[in-house]
Amino acid sequence: MTLTEWLGTALVIAGVPFLLSGTLGLLRFPDVYTRLHALAKGDNVGLGLICVGLGIQSGSVTVALKLLLIWVLMLIASATGAGLIARTALARGLKPWGL
Amino acid sequence: MAPLASHAYDLLLAGALLWLAWQATHAADLFRSVISFIVFGLLMALAWIRLDAPDIALAEAAIGAGVTGALLLSALGRLTSAPAEKPAATRRWPGTIAVLALAATVLALLGAAAWQLPAPGLGDAVAGHMPRAGVDNPVTGVLLNFRAFDTLLEIGVLLLAVVAIWSLGPTPEPLVPAIPSPALPALGRMLWPMFVLATFYLLWRGTHAPGGAFQAGAVLGAGGILVILAGARPWLTGEDNGPWRWLLSLGVVTMLLAALSTTLIGQRFFEYPESAAAGVILVLEITAAISIAMLLFAAYLNGQPPARWRGYPHS
Amino acid sequence: MMSTDVHIVIVVILLLNIVVGLVRILRGPESADRMLAAEMFATSAVAIILILAVTTSSPALMDVALVFALLSALAVVTFVSRAWSALNPPQPPKHDGEEDGP
Amino acid sequence: MMLYLLLASGLFLIGCHGLFASEGMLRKLLALNVLSSAVFLAFVTIARMSDPLDPVPHAIVLTGLVVTVSTTAVALAIVIRLAAGGSDLSRGRREEDE
Amino acid sequence: MTRIPSFIRDIIGRTRPRDLPGRLILYAGLWWLITGGDAGAWTWGAPAVAGAAIISPFPGRSPWQISIPGALTFLPVFVAFSLRGALDVARRALHPRRPLNPALLDYPWRLPDNGSRVFLANLINLMPGTLCVRITGRAMTVHTIGDTTRTLSGLAELEARTAMLLKQPLHDEH
Structure with missing residues (x-):
């Protein structure tokens, strides 16, 4: 195995705990807003690390860029989605926990 | 280690699918059913990947x-203004057992029928004919050349569905609710070009790799739903839904024309001349994709769209 | 190939991640909680598909992930603009989302 | 692959049961969708077991998916109108001619 | 048949010609990226790129202009903040006592009222400890789960970076 493959695999492995922590937050946090915090941040860094790792591993620039594009699309979707859910929740009178 | 892990993968996937299917059909909360079904579709995609499809x-x-x-989420939004449906609380065991027995019998009969199928399948036959198909992707070849008749009927079914939906009356109001957030138009504006590019890309892929008219049409149709929810103004206005009718029937009309012209030049119904197969399939793919996109979008509207979009919010 | 072994294990872990997250769909309590659990599954599923795409070097799977990424916004947008506003009429604010769910 | 045939059978049973036993049109509709997924799954698994891979079931399943979505759309449009409880607004109202 | 020209004008008439070159270059780049640099794909790519650039269902107004130097300074900040946000939230999720101090803050806008506010509002959902829960004409309400003074300074920095990235002026009148 070459150095780049090691690096790629390491990054992919590094991404997994972030995805898991997002799920953990989803299960443990007390209300919609805090769960949104956990998901939006954890999942995107996790997916980002996995994409970068896979891109390094694939050894092809076009594949790496396409992975990056998919990540950016997921970023757009989840940042907008998180904002939409949070704003609608507040507008509907869902009170944040602990306030 | 690898076989063990892949068994674990299959088992997890199967368990999750069964649980979600049960939730989708039997959960007390209607929204939980719908969300379970959406996640069910997501995991089915993983299953298809596992099965090399x-x-x-x-x-x-x-x-x-x-x-x-x-479709399901917006139907849910329209349904809940009505009195809530009763959850499946009364569970009568004899009835359940009878239903399960019936289902098991049907399953056994179907299984027996499947068992009788000729073992090797049609893989060799398709592979043998691929050089004449005009495309490199076997599934596209089957869909638009070898079994084009099925495809015609299928777009026909979709068209029929839209005709049925239109016959139920105009689109229920409000067609699109007030825009809840300024982020929505920004999202639609940003994603719409990507939808267009992805549609063309899937069409291009379809000629030699997985992809094709259905996938492309479905992506474009979904994109249309997204941008109309994001506050875009539709273009298709005009008396009697003129442009709508043309676009919706475009796929069927082109396929019928192709089929009839093959009979006219002395071939059999839908038997393209070998030299022209690639060109014919290209035209069929593009028109079918446009029609499928429009048909899915029209199906989302739940009724006949208005001749003018004035009077609907934000237009 | 050792890297493939590692990747299969990662894929199983990610699938397990989805399965564990199903609890949130079961428990809710708000429909928004269920919706964002579904959003999380989309992320994990895209990760799984991408790992499979690169390790088996099949570009077709990459396209599946691309379509998922494009459409993952659609469900949330439909939910926010269509389903949620009608699901349950606005009620007096609750103080705790978790313990006193419906 | 045997596992996937079992899964298809299980989904078939759940779908069948839901179709007949669960209450509410929307749930029945979801059960119908689950049922068709089960059938598609069985198709594709059988196709996977033959060598070389048989593309015909794949094409038929693609067709089937489109038919399923058409059925769902029509059924939903009908369900909405059945449930709309007579209100003109939600049932859909012809636009005034100008 | 008189309605066909208006129908076509309606489709393509929402794009300003001034924006076209930039859009064409952007979408050509995206097409190249999606197809993985396949040269044979350009017969399909040319109409695809033209379609994506010209056909727009939204009224024509190019919301943002991106400055290249702004992007170069924006990206490292974005990556650093994302990592910090993910680590922060992971720590809170793993901690046995779930340390969360939720608070709602009003953050008055310094950005002008155009697409850039939405960009910032979405951006902060990915940044450490912040979630935008309300947008009004004067301010946005931010839901935070951590140290509020640190969050506020982070927000101010992000707003400045966004202004640089999108070539927007900042004004301090509040």
Whole structure:
């Protein structure tokens, strides 16, 4: 195995705990807003690390860029989605926990 | 280690699918049912990938996770203004057992029928005919050349569905609710060009790899639903829904024309001359994709769209 | 190939991640909680598909992930603009989302 | 692959049961969708077991998916109108001619 | 048949010609990226790129212009903040006592009222400890789960970076 493959695999492995922590937050946090915090941040860094790792591993620039594009699309979707859910929740009178 | 892990993968996937199917059909809360079904579609895509069917995974991603999800969620929004449905609280065991027995019998009969199928399948036959098909992707070849008749009927079914929906009356108001957030138009504006590019890309892929008219049409249709929810103004206005009618029937009309012209030049119904197969399939693919996109979008509207979009919010 | 072994294990872990997250769909309590659990599954599923795409070097799977990424916004947008506003009429604010769900 | 045939059978049973036993049109509709997924799954698994991979079931399943989504759309349009409880607004109202 | 020209004008008439070159270059780049640099794909790519650039269902107004130097300074900040946000939230999720101090803050806008506010509002959902829960004409309400003074300074920095990235002026009148 070459150095780049090691690096790629390491990054992919590094991404997994972030995805898991997002799920953990989803299960443990007390209300919609805090769960949104956990998901939006954890999942995107996790997916980002996995994409970068896979891109390094694939050894092809076009594949790496396409992975990056998919990540950016997921970023757009989840940042907008998180904002939409949070704003609608507040507008509907869902009170944040602990306030 | 690898076989063990892949068994674990299969078992997890199967367990999750069964649980979600049960939730989708039997959960007390209607919204939970719908969300379970959407996630069910997501995991089905993983199952298709596991079964070496990327074509179907693509279609499932676009139709299952995209269009059907949007259809169900917005139907839910319209349903809940009515009195809530009763949850399946009264569970009578004799009835359940009878239903399960019936289901098991049907399953056994179907299984027996499947068992009788000729073992090798048609893989060799298709592979043998691929050089004449005009495309390199076997599934596209089967869909638009060898079994084009099925495809014609299928777009026909979709067209019939839209005709049925239109016959139920005009689109219920409000067609699109007030825009809840300024982020929505920004999202639609940003994603719409990507939808256009992805549609063309899937069409291009379809000629030699998984992809094709259905997937492309479904992605474009889902994109249409997204941008109309994001506050875009539709173009298709005009008396008697003129442009709508043309676009919706474009796919069927082109396929029929292709089929009839093959009979006119002395071939059999839908038997393209070998030299022209690639060109004919290209035209069929493009028109079918446009029609499928429009048909799915029209199906989302739940009724005949208005001749003018004035009077609807934000237009 | 050792890297493939590692990747299969990662894929199983990610699938397990989805399965564990199903609890949130079961428990809710708000429909928004269920919706964002579904959003999380989309992320994990895209990760799984991408890992499979690169390790088996099949570009078709990459396209599946691309379509998923494009459409993952659609469900949330439909939910926010269509389903949620009608699901349950606005009620007096609750103080705790978790313990006193419906 | 045997596992996937079993899964298809299980989904078929759940779908069948839901179709007949669960209450509410929307749930029945979801059960119908689950049922068709089960059938598609069985198709594709059988196709996977033959060598070389048989593309015909794949094409038929693609067709089936489109038919399923058409059925769902029509059924939903009908369900909405059945449930709309007579209100003109939600049932859909012809636009005034100008 | 008189309605066909208006129908076509309606489709393509929402794009300002001034924006076209930039859009064409952007979408050509995206097409190249999606197809993985396949040269044979350009017969399909040319109409695809033209379609994506010209056909727009939204009224024509190019919301943002991106400055290249702004992007170069924006990206490292974005990556650093994302990592910090993910680590922060992971720590809170793993901690046995779930340390969360939720608070709602009003953050008055310094950005002008155009697409850039939405960009910032979405951006902060990915940044450490912040979630935008309300947008009004004067301010946005931010839901935070951590140290509020640190969050506020992070927000101010992000707003400045966004202004640089999108070539927007900042004004301090509040």
